[in-house]
Amino acid sequence: xxxxxxVRWEGKNIGTVDRKKQVLEAASRSFALFGYKATTMDxxxxxxxxxxxxxxxxFDTKEQLFDEILHGVISEMKTIIQREVDHDKTFFDxxxxxxxxxxxxxxxxxxxxxxxxxxxxxxxPQSQEAMNQVESVILAYIEKxxxxxxxxxxxxxxxxxxxxxxxxxxxxxxxxxxxxxxEPLTKDQxxxxxxxxxxxxxxxxx
Amino acid sequence: xxxxxxVRWEGKNIGTVDRKKQVLEAASRSFALFGYKATTMDxxxxxxxxxxxxxxxxFDTKEQLFDEILHGVISEMKTIIQREVDHDKTFFDxxxxxxxxxxxxxxxxxxxxxxxxxxxxxxxPQSQEAMNQVESVILAYIEKxxxxxxxxxxxxxxxxxxxxxxxxxxxxxxxxxxxxxxEPLTKDQxxxxxxxxxxxxxxxxx
DNA sequence: TGCATGACCACAAAACAAATTCAGTCATAA
DNA sequence: TTATGACTGAATTTGTTTTGTGGTCATGCA
Numbered sequence: 001x002x003x004x005x006x007v008r009w010e011g012k013n014i015g016t017v018d019r020k021k022q023v024l025e026a027a028s029r030s031f032a033l034f035g036y037k038a039t040t041m042d043x044x045x046x047x048x049x050x051x052x053x054x055x056x057x058x059f060d061t062k063e064q065l066f067d068e069i070l071h072g073v074i075s076e077m078k079t080i081i082q083r084e085v086d087h088d089k090t091f092f093d094x095x096x097x098x099x100x101x102x103x104x105x106x107x108x109x110x111x112x113x114x115x116x117x118x119x120x121x122x123x124x125p126q127s128q129e130a131m132n133q134v135e136s137v138i139l140a141y142i143e144k145x146x147x148x149x150x151x152x153x154x155x156x157x158x159x160x161x162x163x164x165x166x167x168x169x170x171x172x173x174x175x176x177x178x179x180x181x182x183e184p185l186t187k188d189q190x191x192x193x194x195x196x197x198x199x200x201x202x203x204x205x206x
Numbered sequence: 207x208x209x210x211x212x213v214r215w216e217g218k219n220i221g222t223v224d225r226k227k228q229v230l231e232a233a234s235r236s237f238a239l240f241g242y243k244a245t246t247m248d249x250x251x252x253x254x255x256x257x258x259x260x261x262x263x264x265f266d267t268k269e270q271l272f273d274e275i276l277h278g279v280i281s282e283m284k285t286i287i288q289r290e291v292d293h294d295k296t297f298f299d300x301x302x303x304x305x306x307x308x309x310x311x312x313x314x315x316x317x318x319x320x321x322x323x324x325x326x327x328x329x330x331p332q333s334q335e336a337m338n339q340v341e342s343v344i345l346a347y348i349e350k351x352x353x354x355x356x357x358x359x360x361x362x363x364x365x366x367x368x369x370x371x372x373x374x375x376x377x378x379x380x381x382x383x384x385x386x387x388x389e390p391l392t393k394d395q396x397x398x399x400x401x402x403x404x405x406x407x408x409x410x411x412x
Numbered sequence: 413t414g415c416a417t418g419a420c421c422a423c424a425a426a427a428c429a430a431a432t433t434c435a436g437t438c439a440t441a442a
Numbered sequence: 443t444t445a446t447g448a449c450t451g452a453a454t455t456t457g458t459t460t461t462g463t464g465g466t467c468a469t470g471c472a
Contacts, residue, residue, distance in 0.1 A: 019416090041464060051417035053466080062464065156406070162384070162391070162399055169379040173372060185368070193368055200362070201406045225445090247435060248447095257446035259437080268435065 020058045022048040028069050032111040035118040036126045070130050073108050074137055081141055091149035092199050103187050139164050226264045228254040234275050238317040241324040242332045276336050279314050280343055287347055297355035298405050309393050345370050
């Protein structure tokens with residue numbers, strides 16, 4: 001249990017395990033596996049191989065620890081978006097590449113799925129708030145891109161607020177709500193239906 | 207309170223109030239106003255100006271009374287659909303006329319809104335089941351119409367199950383989910399956005 | 413001397429018990 | 443004969459005890 005005092009440098013342990021990272025990793029796994037409420041600080045300490053008090057040298061409260069992890073997830077999403085969006089390409093090109101990358105990220109999806117389940121089943125305020133934050137980040141991104149695409153005359157002139165909301169709801173419907181009564185859809189099915197509704201329209205035009 | 211003994215004919219009271227109708231009306235108003243759980247049989251009896259025992263001469267249980275009202279609502283929806291759908295007209299013509307009529311029906315919407323709120327807030331099994339029934343009736347209708355429209359080459363060849371699901375989710379998003387964070391949309395805004403996504407597509411085509 | 417630690421505490425949330433509500437019955441009265 | 447509302451007990455709600463958990467801090471090890 002006393003694995004500290006490796007070589008030290010600028011206050012951080014080198015050559016021995018980074019305790020903060022250990023805690024973050026343990027907490028991430030626990031939050032994704034059990035949700036916010038069912039994750040106890042004792043459990044996190046145990047998984048991280050760290051005394052409980054140690055957690056509180058890095059994080060003031062359970063909620064702050066959670067926020068840090070959540071912001072990590074949100075940052076990662078923003079990073080993905082920034083990496084994939086290239087304004088020399090078309091709106092739909094960018095959209096589908098972002099979608100592709102986003103659909104790959106199991107680890108993030110696991111946390112978010114668990115949190116949305118927790119919202120439905122117990123209504124934990126922290127998980128509710130977390131989902132709201134994630135939703136508003138995504139909506140803000142979509143809305144910004146829609147405005148840009150309208151300015152470029154790539155999209156029809158529409159209300160970006162309503163349209164981004166609908167696009168998001170469509171994504172949620174395809175990736176999680178559909179699964180409540182049916183076999184999950186493949187990545188390609190999801191993309192194909194988003195394309196159908198957004199790009200082409202359902203109607204056969206003359 | 208003793209308003210019976212009117213003229214009788216084939217076992218029904220004539221010239222005095224129809225007690226069954228009174229009960230149904232009272233129960234309808236109460237279910238729409240307070241939901242399933244918060245509606246008590248004593249209350250229904252009071253509103254209907256009828257002794258509680260009388261209700262049980264017409265309906266075996268509270269649940270059966272509720273089912274009868276729900277099936278009334280569902281029948282009315284089916285009637286509206288049958289009245290508005292004309293297979294000589296296009297899929298979208300029919301869709302928008304049905305949408306128009308459906309959006310008019312305050313009384314049905316009130317019951318369904320109350321029930322879906324009850325599902326969220328308390329999770330009453332009866333209201334959950336009711337919403338499921340309504341959903342599956344609507345989905346079945348949309349799916350049937352989509353199959354027909356595909357056969358007529360009015361719609362692209364797509365999966366009717368997934369597409370009807372998405373259309374329904376879109377409708378719910380626009381008519382109720384949007385209202386949680388924004389001012390409600392007008393009927394025309396709702397129709398215009400459904401048209402945008404389904405008929406035209408968002409993209410500006412060359 | 414400094415820092416990780418886990419026993420410890422206060423308090424929030426289960427678990428349980430007591431009180432109340434309400435669906436459904438039935439003896440009564442009109 | 444039939445509508446009725448007082449009545450019953452199962453199910454829910456409310457109030458109380460017990461348990462579990464977030465957060466602290468005196469201790470001991472390096």
